[in-house]
Amino acid sequence: MTTGFNDTFNLIRKLNFSRIVNALKVYISFYLAKHFNTQKAKGLPLSITIEPTTACNLGCPECPSGLKQFTRPEGNLKTDFYRKVIDEAKQHAFYLNFYFQGEPFINPNFLDMVGYANQQNIYTATSTNAHFLSDKKAKETVESGLSRLTISIDGTTQETYESYRKQGELAKVLEGTRNILKWKKELNSKTPYVIFQFLVVKPNEHQIEDAKQLATEMGVDEIRFKTAQLYDYKNGNELMPTIEKYSRYKKQKDGTFRLKNKMLNECWRMWSSCVVTWDGKIVPCCFDKDAKHQLGDLAQNSLKNIWQNDKYVGFRKALLTNRQAIDICQNCTEGTKVWE
Numbered sequence: 001m002t003t004g005f006n007d008t009f010n011l012i013r014k015l016n017f018s019r020i021v022n023a024l025k026v027y028i029s030f031y032l033a034k035h036f037n038t039q040k041a042k043g044l045p046l047s048i049t050i051e052p053t054t055a056c057n058l059g060c061p062e063c064p065s066g067l068k069q070f071t072r073p074e075g076n077l078k079t080d081f082y083r084k085v086i087d088e089a090k091q092h093a094f095y096l097n098f099y100f101q102g103e104p105f106i107n108p109n110f111l112d113m114v115g116y117a118n119q120q121n122i123y124t125a126t127s128t129n130a131h132f133l134s135d136k137k138a139k140e141t142v143e144s145g146l147s148r149l150t151i152s153i154d155g156t157t158q159e160t161y162e163s164y165r166k167q168g169e170l171a172k173v174l175e176g177t178r179n180i181l182k183w184k185k186e187l188n189s190k191t192p193y194v195i196f197q198f199l200v201v202k203p204n205e206h207q208i209e210d211a212k213q214l215a216t217e218m219g220v221d222e223i224r225f226k227t228a229q230l231y232d233y234k235n236g237n238e239l240m241p242t243i244e245k246y247s248r249y250k251k252q253k254d255g256t257f258r259l260k261n262k263m264l265n266e267c268w269r270m271w272s273s274c275v276v277t278w279d280g281k282i283v284p285c286c287f288d289k290d291a292k293h294q295l296g297d298l299a300q301n302s303l304k305n306i307w308q309n310d311k312y313v314g315f316r317k318a319l320l321t322n323r324q325a326i327d328i329c330q331n332c333t334e335g336t337k338v339w340e
Helices: 005-012 017-036 079-089 110-119 135-144 158-164 170-186 205-218 303-307 310-325
Strands: 047-050 095-097 123-128 148-152 193-200 222-227 249-251 257-259 273-276 281-283
Touching: 005 193, 047 079, 079 110, 079 303, 110 123, 110 135, 135 170, 148 170, 158 170, 170 193, 170 205, 193 205, 205 222
Parallel strands: 047 095, 047 273, 095 123, 123 148, 148 193, 193 222
Antiparallel strands: 249 257, 273 281
16 A cells, blocks of 8 residues: 555645635635634635535445435536536635535546546545446546545445445445556556545444455555444444444443534634535535535525625634534534544
């Protein structure tokens, strides 16, 4: 496995004068917000998360997409609308994450979208269950210029893998990974940077060391262990790992559980990034899975205007005043180490 130097260097290469100036504005704005309680953000998002689709082929138990339990419209991101967003954001944003809910490769135009962002010199990342990475699709993925590919590998045997990744096939994940690595070599490409992501839950925690060995044998660039967000955790949950460092939750004296990290009245994401749903709604971050806190609509307004509108300023003010009162913040790990 590599050290990640090439990936970091690739990200730095996306910076130009206008993006650096914007980044400085954002950092200064966030500092002033933390120390002087200013809610109006200067600059524009450095990073944008955009949702290719809400559809997914799996049925993971803690995922609205997998459970098919969305309370918002479902669909695929349209190419023309997507290009409009990128054309507006490319002067200030240099990181584009193609993932919110759903499996990105289900959108038939996904790799064309990646290619367009790559043409604008934007770093591109996505997360996938790897079931659609056929030999042909893997070749197209490498050719698209995708910067980073995170592959969910939540088990080293089929029995363990499917205990969380319902309806999934580990063999397809491994085949898809091999296809990507093969075409990186064939095309002499340093991208995408391939990460195995292991979501640690009780049914798979015994395979953590096996997962590390598998990552080495496969030849991926890195493996990361992620703590699981559980919706129903206060009285315990069958998915909660027994190894405490891999859990987001801590048991209290009365037997109930609470989030480990201290809830600070600040959040870097609200000054540096935003999430765009497939149909153009702007929401604060990836924890707002049902888009309850819509701060604007890119189909009706520009990102610049939305970023400074009364709703956004009001949300930042609420966060700086009493973040714990905001529902989507109550299960958040922002400010703590999630990866190992």
